Structures are given as C-alpha cells and as structure tokens.
Amino acid sequence: MTSLTPSFRTRLARWASLGQAVLLACGALAATAPAAFAQTAYPAKPVTLVVPGPPGGITDQLGRLVAARMTSDYGIRVIVDNRPGAGGNLASEVVARAEPDGYTVLLGTQGTMASNQFLYRSLRFDPARDFVAAHGLIAVPNVLVVNGKLPYQTVRDLVTYAKGHPGKLSVSSAGNGTGSHLAAELFQTLAGVKFVHIPYKGSAPSINDLLSGQVDLTFDYPTSTLAQIQAGKLRALAVTGATRLPALPQVPTIAEAGYPGAESTSWIGLFFPARTQAAVVAKWQADVTRLLKDPAVVEAIHRMGGVPLPLGGEAFAGFVRAERTKWKATIERAGATID
Template sequence: MTTPITRFRTLLARTVAVGRGVLLACGTLAVLAPAALAETAYPARPVTLVVPGPPGGITDQLGRLVAARMTSDYGVRVIVDNRPGAGGNLATELVARAQPDGYTVLLGTQGTMASNQFLYKALRFDPAKDFVAAQGLVSIPNLLVVNGKLPYQSVSDLVAYAKGHPGKLAVSSAGNGTGSHLAAELFQTLAGVKFVHIPYKGSAPSINDLLAGQVDLTFDYPVSTLAQVQAGKLRALAVTGATRLPALPHVPTIAEAGYPGAESTSWVGLFFPARTSAAVVAKWQVDVTGLLRDPAAVEAIQRMGGVPLPLSGTAFSGFVQAERTKWKATIERAGATID
C-alpha cells in the first residue's frame, strides 16, 4: 500500500525526467536551428525571371536590368528566360502554373496583365486570381507622330481634319491588340474621330510605312520614333504619358493637348504566382524600389523612353486593376479581338 510520501516521491521523479527531456529537446533544436534557417534563407538557389518577349526588346532590356541588380544583391543568379509568343500569354501561363516558392517571377506587362484577357477568347490563366501584383517597374508612353510632310502642327489640327474627313486618315500600329493599337483606339473614342487602322507585325514595318507616306500617323514608343522626330522626318504632336519627355520638352502631353482621358502607357511590373510567401514578395519590393532610385538605372530607363513606376503592394495592384477597367471598356468599344 502506497503512502502519501511514496506518491510524492514518484511524482517528483517523473517531473525531473520530463524536465530532462525538455532540456534535451531544446538543446537539439538549438543545434538544428542554424541548419533549418540556412535551408529556408531566400534565395538559396537561382531565380528565373520570365520575360514575355524576345531578346533585345524593351521588355527584355528591363528584365536584364533587374536580373543584373538582383544577382548582385542576392549573391545567386537571377536568370532571364525569354518566352515570346501569343502576346506574352505563353510566358504568363508558365508562371501561373509555377510553384509559388519565389523562384519563378514574371515580368508582367500592360498586355499580359491588363488587356489580353479582353482580346483573347480563351486564356488558360486568370491575371487577377493567379498572380500577386508585387512591384511596378517602368511606365513607357507612346508618341503620337505624323509624317513630317503632313501639315498638322498640333493635335487640334489633326482632330479638326479628321472630323471633317472621317475615314481619310490611316493610323498604323505594331499589331492588333498591341499598346500602339489600343492607344489609337482610346484616342479616337475620346476625340470623336475615326481613323482607318492598319496593323503591322511590329513597330519597324509600321514606322517604315509611316516614313514612306503609306499611312498618316501612329502611336508608338519613343525608342521607335524619337530619332526620326529629331531628324524632322516625323512630327511629334503629343506624348501619351502624364509628363513630357526630357528629350522632347516642347511636345505637350495628350492631356495638355486637350484629351486627359487619352493617357496611355505600356507599363512593366513584377508578378509572382498566387500564394507566394508575403516575405519573399516584400523582399523583392524593397530591393527593386532601391533599384528604381539608382541614378544609373533611371538613366537606362530614360534611354528606353520610360520613367520609373515605383508602386508596391496595394498601390500597384490598384493601378493594375484600374488599367484592366480602362482597357476592357476601350477594347469593347473598338470591337478588337485577337482570336
């Protein structure tokens, strides 16, 4: 028969044994903790930055600018993976299906994240649900340019003629559904004019025919048009962004020309697969914001005809959603479609 003293001694022994077990477990965790932290440190291996365009283009140049900086900062390679095709949809679908571990990042564009969903009938991803809009990078306006031999000296001159001669002016674009096409459609709606749209397979043939007088005007990137404007072969009537270009300080913005609602830019930002760790996304946001403050990076962006777009988190996702709303309305009014 056990006595109270015997029961007390048994309980004390068990307590001491449990305590020893806890101490042993804590010691084991202390040994394992550094290894566990090392395994979870990010990034611990190369990161793939998927670019929805071919090598050499503006999107590719931006991707390589980011990759070089992040490789230097992180001490692991950030590899640019060019995936052109289907207006950027091939690259976007690839990232949408990737593991949300932070090792696959998309360089998303105005097309892939805002307008393509309204131009293509059957996308196999949802830009809003399948991605985290992490960080804005660059905003690139178009220049509204006309052949230098034409008499139009201002946007008001162009609109006055177009209203008096509907369907007589031909506007070229880099292709159906491209930023240059959508900028033209938005402007026509707000200005109350109608151009004949001539789509090309890229900016180069579009600009060549504009120089040859086969078409009358276009909306295209400064990098595609600036040299011809400076040579007097094309005349810039407006910049479709919010500010004037330093290279063309005399050319007004489209808002200054009387059409504030016609502002349009081709922008680029970073997007992660949905459910990517908030800590990983935040790390990229901080580091890329630092890049956009670097004078050398800003100079490189300006040479492309762009300006930094330092929007992060909810500010950037709100911007993207506003772009979707704008381009959905524009595309529906124009009846534009790709497939």
C-alpha cells in the same frame, strides 16, 4: 509516507536522466535554430524571372537589368527565362502554374495583365485570380507622330482636319491589339474622330510606311520613333504618358494637348503566382523600391524610352485593376480581337 522501493527508485533515476537528456537536446536545438533559419532564408536557390518576349526588346532589356541587380543584392542568381509568343500569354501561363514558392517571377506587361483577356477568346490563366501584383517597374508612353511633310503642327490641327474629313486619315499600328493600336483607339474615342486603321506585323514596317507617306500617323514607342523625329522626318505632336519624356522635353503630353482622358502607357511590373508567401512578395517590393531610386537604373529606364513606375503592393494592384477596366471598355468599343 510510503518508502520508495528499489525498483521504483531505479525507474525514477532513469526518468530524471531522460528528462535531462531532453532538456539538453532542446537547448542544443534552440542554439542552432538561428543558424538553421539563416540557411533556409529566402532566397536560398536561384530565382527564375520569366520574360514574355524574345531577347533584345524593351521587356528583355528591363528583365536583364532587374536580374543583374537582384543577383548582386541577393548573392543568388536571378535567371532570365525568355518565353515569347501569343502576346506574352505563354510566359504568363508558365508562371501561373508554377509553385508559389517565390522562385518563379513574371515580368508582366500591360498586355498580359490588363488587355489580353479581352482580346483573346480564351486564356488558360486568369490575370486577376492567378497572380499577385508585386511592384511596377516602367511605364512607356506612345508618341503621336505624323509624317514630317504633313501640315499638322499640333494635336488640335490634326483633330480639326479629321473632324472635317472623316475617314481620310490613316493610322498605322504594330498589329491588332498592340499598344499602338489601343492608344489610337482610345484617342479616337476621346477626340471624337475616326481614322482608318492599318495594322502591320510590328513597329518597323509601320514606321517605314509612315515615312514613305503610305499612312498619315501612328502612336508608337519612343525607341521606334525618336531617331526619325530628331531627323525631322517625323513630327511628334504629343506623348501619351502623364509626364513629358526626358528625350522629348519640347513635346507636350496628350493631356497638355487638350485630351487628358487619352493618356495611355505600355507598362511592365513584377508578378508572383497566387498564394506566394506575403513575406517573399514584401521583400521584392522593398528591394525594387530601392532599385527604382538608383540614378543608374533611372537613366537606363529613360534610355528605354520610359519612366519609372514606382508603385508597390496595393497601389500597384489598384493601378492594374484600373487598367483592366479602361482597356476592356476601349477594346469593346473598337471591336478588336486577336484570335
């Protein structure tokens, strides 16, 4: 074997020292890796929850409830950002264009995610392409109500009269393309009747004219009608959800009244920008699943006139796809447009 020269032995010693230094550095890095991961674990900064409505409404109330609970659970602020306008389309566009890093979440609605694309001639986002459906939160049915002085005691009574007197009954709504309008259109199709549609700019004027007898019936939210029902000024004939409402246990569902295909709800859920990491979406899904089992949260949802919508992941995504199909057909039959 050839003996090592002094210069080669010197270089070898340096390489050994360098290797030892590298090993030590790697060991130090490995030791600090868990701490580094913990520092960057999601969420590491405030999360913005974009709400497609002004302060005070059901959407805002629900958004603030979710934000408060998630802030408490995460120890990181979840901030409500109200973005009203264009039926929720402005808020949806903000989130569609946001970085898909998990720090911008949309409180999506039946309008923004299912029906608006068929009501507006053009949207600057695609509900199916630009979002990931994370989890449902609430389903709010409409209540079919008539003026308390009218003789109809059941949905069958109403339908019988409407079939014998086409175009004689008027139905009010909170506006073209709103949940109250679409619920009425769906019911008319299934029941084979035709009402005269009177759109208003919101629920309040619609209910006021129903109370005064200017219109005959409407499909509106429990929060808009409950007090008048309890006072006997309006008569509730059915709720359009799949189950009876805790606040109106004596009022049948529209299916129980004989028209199962006329079920409809205005629902709200959580949506992330497309391409958001699956792990982030899964974390929210798990956390919201637990949230909707909390009795205090369930009670708050009941006070809003709704019921929990405990669908997450693909179950929620499938629900949203089915809603798009249903409302597309309803809107095309009605010829409803907004712009």
